[in-house]
Amino acid sequence: MLDSLLSLGGLVLLRDSVEWEGRSLLKALVKKSALWLVYHDFFRDPLNWSKTEEALPGGPLGALRAICKRTDPGPVTIALDSLSWLLLHLPCTTLCQALHAVSHQDACPGDSSPVGKVSVLGLLHEELHGPGPVGALSSLAQTEVTLGGTKGQASAHILCRRPRQRPTDQTQWFSILPDFSLDLQEGPSVESQPYSDPHIPPVDPTTHLTFNLHLSKKEREAKDSLILPFQFSSEKQQALLRPRPGQATSHIFYEPDAYDDLDQEDPDDDLDI
Amino acid sequence: MAAVATCGSGAGTTGSAVATASKSNVTSFQRRGPRASGTNDSGPRLVSIAGTRPSVRNGQLLVSTGLPALDQLLGGGLAIGTVLLIEEDKYNIYSPLLFKCFLAEGIVNGHTLLVASAKEDPANILQELPAPLLDDNSKKEFDEDVYNHKTPESNIKMKIAWRYQLLPKMEIGPVSSRFGHYYDASKRIPQELIEASNWHGFFLPEKISSTLKVEPCSLTPGYIKLLQFIQNIIYEEGFDGSNPQKKQRNVLRIGIQNLGSPLWGDDICCAENGSNSHSLTKFLYVLRGLLRTSLSACIITMPTHLIQNKTIIARVTNLSDTVIGLESFIGSERETNPLYKDYHGLIHIRQIPRLNNLICDESDVKDLAFKLKRKLFTIEVDFIS
Numbered sequence: 001m002l003d004s005l006l007s008l009g010g011l012v013l014l015r016d017s018v019e020w021e022g023r024s025l026l027k028a029l030v031k032k033s034a035l036w037l038v039y040h041d042f043f044r045d046p047l048n049w050s051k052t053e054e055a056l057p058g059g060p061l062g063a064l065r066a067i068c069k070r071t072d073p074g075p076v077t078i079a080l081d082s083l084s085w086l087l088l089h090l091p092c093t094t095l096c097q098a099l100h101a102v103s104h105q106d107a108c109p110g111d112s113s114p115v116g117k118v119s120v121l122g123l124l125h126e127e128l129h130g131p132g133p134v135g136a137l138s139s140l141a142q143t144e145v146t147l148g149g150t151k152g153q154a155s156a157h158i159l160c161r162r163p164r165q166r167p168t169d170q171t172q173w174f175s176i177l178p179d180f181s182l183d184l185q186e187g188p189s190v191e192s193q194p195y196s197d198p199h200i201p202p203v204d205p206t207t208h209l210t211f212n213l214h215l216s217k218k219e220r221e222a223k224d225s226l227i228l229p230f231q232f233s234s235e236k237q238q239a240l241l242r243p244r245p246g247q248a249t250s251h252i253f254y255e256p257d258a259y260d261d262l263d264q265e266d267p268d269d270d271l272d273i
Numbered sequence: 274m275a276a277v278a279t280c281g282s283g284a285g286t287t288g289s290a291v292a293t294a295s296k297s298n299v300t301s302f303q304r305r306g307p308r309a310s311g312t313n314d315s316g317p318r319l320v321s322i323a324g325t326r327p328s329v330r331n332g333q334l335l336v337s338t339g340l341p342a343l344d345q346l347l348g349g350g351l352a353i354g355t356v357l358l359i360e361e362d363k364y365n366i367y368s369p370l371l372f373k374c375f376l377a378e379g380i381v382n383g384h385t386l387l388v389a390s391a392k393e394d395p396a397n398i399l400q401e402l403p404a405p406l407l408d409d410n411s412k413k414e415f416d417e418d419v420y421n422h423k424t425p426e427s428n429i430k431m432k433i434a435w436r437y438q439l440l441p442k443m444e445i446g447p448v449s450s451r452f453g454h455y456y457d458a459s460k461r462i463p464q465e466l467i468e469a470s471n472w473h474g475f476f477l478p479e480k481i482s483s484t485l486k487v488e489p490c491s492l493t494p495g496y497i498k499l500l501q502f503i504q505n506i507i508y509e510e511g512f513d514g515s516n517p518q519k520k521q522r523n524v525l526r527i528g529i530q531n532l533g534s535p536l537w538g539d540d541i542c543c544a545e546n547g548s549n550s551h552s553l554t555k556f557l558y559v560l561r562g563l564l565r566t567s568l569s570a571c572i573i574t575m576p577t578h579l580i581q582n583k584t585i586i587a588r589v590t591n592l593s594d595t596v597i598g599l600e601s602f603i604g605s606e607r608e609t610n611p612l613y614k615d616y617h618g619l620i621h622i623r624q625i626p627r628l629n630n631l632i633c634d635e636s637d638v639k640d641l642a643f644k645l646k647r648k649l650f651t652i653e654v655d656f657i658s
Contacts, residue, residue, distance in 0.1 A: 091540065092535060092540060092543035093535040093536075093539065093540050093543060096534075096535035096543075097391075097478070097535070097536055097538065100392070100478075100536055101478060130544075130545075130581075131581065132542060132543045132544050132545065132581045133543050133544075135542065135578075135579045136535045136543050136579060139365070139534070139576060139579060140536075164366065164369070164401075165366070166366065166603055167364050167603065167604070169604075228433065
């Protein structure tokens with residue numbers, strides 16, 4: 001799944017941290033997908049003071065918008081290293097709007113020439129930002145790859161949001177070879193139970209009780225054959241359950257008891273005062 | 274004597290006022306002034322707009338939200354002139370469905386629609402509306418779904434409570450189809466219904482050019498443009514009674530998607546104390562003013578799980594009329610909880626308005642869960658807690 005990330009289009013967010021860096025994965029993905037590479041370097045000279053390159057107005061955002069307006073067909077991958085740098089220099093809302101405009105460029109109906117899919121691959125160092133910008137960018141992203149790992153093995157947790165379906169997630173172990181190609185691997189051999197310590201066995205709380213919570217077989221049979229106090233036969237039960245046509249009220253079945261007095265004249269005859 | 278006389282005349286006038294009120298019995302939106310028909314009856318004409326009905330509790334004019342189950346929970350429907358705020362679920366899967374049902378209900382009833390979004394083109398949103406289930410098929414589809422749902426459980430024979438065995442599981446049942454329709458989430462609305470409807474779209478990237486200078490104003494430019502657009506539509510099409518309409522009066526249904534997200538230019542999702550932290554609350558205040566003076570109802574979906582400052586959520590809740598929160602189980606630990614295995618998420622009704630009342634219509638049930646079945650979106654009472 002890691003190698004087909006860019007085929008879905010939209011914004012792919014790579015979240016890395018100090019322990020598990022994502023720049024090499026970014027380069028590996030770029031290498032995998034790129035046929036023709038154009039490189040814009042805004043880090044060394046953001047405001048173009050040295051005037052060496054041709055001036056792209058508006059800085060990095062202008063460059064993004066200029067890419068947005070291109071018309072030649074074919075899928076395009078824009079790799080941003082890194083979004084954190086852009087977030088530090090631009091307001092978050094402007095960046096979100098620009099990324100959305102770029103990544104959804106293929107959905108505009110006005111173009112006569114069909115533009116290929118645009119994928120934007122952005123690297124975000126999540127420890128540099130608060131939960132706000134990270135949450136905002138991840139809600140915009142089509143795919144989110146969070147880097148982690150254990151014991152020297154890097155893993156990518158991929159969360160894929162399709163527009164009207166449930167998001168799917170998957171964990172993929174990988175490593176990057178020195179020539180920046182991607183090597184997908186199986187997980188580490190140690191099967192870890194993530195939430196329980198293997199030294200302490202799970203405790204069954206019902207073992208040392210002074211009362212019995214389970215029924216033995218004989219007890220269960222006795223329980224099943226118990227006659228209930230208001231037991232009807234099953235035929236009468238079914239007859240009552242079936243709704244009778246034309247009968248609005250319910251019936252009361254009453255057997256008079258020995259102590260019941262049916263004399264309507266004096267209801268208090270049995271009182272001895 | 275004089276006092277009695279004035280009292281008598283006073284009683285007479287109040288009597289006639291009561292008589293007219295009981296005759297019209299609808300709402301405060303009464304047409305005063307000369308009528309085009311020129312009939313001789315003394316009372317004001319009864320306002321009857323397609324797809325609306327008066328509330329039995331407080332006489333407010335109600336429209337359906339598109340989900341009959343939700344209508345029952347809100348006390349009959351959504352009152353005209355109010356805002357329904359939906360707090361989106363985390364991955365934004367179920368709240369667009371409620372949004373689309375609201376719009377589809379407007380199309381089926383012939384109301385005018387106004388769809389505003391910063392993420393998707395409104396024309397695309399309208400293409401994806403669910404298809405309405407027609408009258409003769411709706412009960413059949415509903416019963417078929419209920420039957421499929423019931424078969425595993427009808428095998429359980431109850432020993433002690435056997436009289437309850439055949440009672441249907443407590444679901445919010447189908448209502449009459451003139452108010453509130455059922456929608457099939459797996460099919461699209463027929464194209465001719467969309468073309469026959471009157472709708473206006475507001476897509477933010479088209480309305481705002483990127484080189485616009487941001488003036489230091491309290492409302493973000495996106496919100497200002499949206500408010501102006503809504504105001505223009507209300508004025509031009511006469512929903513506030515300004516242009517006396519020759520044809521029959523109609524209701525405007527406004528749908529605003531993902532309000533407060535960074536795509537609208539608002540930074541409440543990005544920072545805790547941004548520069549525009551009052552922008553959203555002012556927008557809601559002005560919007561409610563526009564709605565109260567016109568025949569319109571509004572649905573807003575908002576990603577409140579992204580809002581960093583919790584006081585803003587509280588203010589937004591106070592400034593809206595009806596607030597519903599959706600919480601889906603995807604990705605949370607409740608997904609594997611066996612108690613919740615039949616449902617897709619919980620619905621929290623956070624606020625119900627008090628419109629011309631001292632108390633509000635709170636329903637007794639507080640634990641509601643929703644489930645997106647193959648075709649229908651249903652809301653059920655969660656029997657667990």
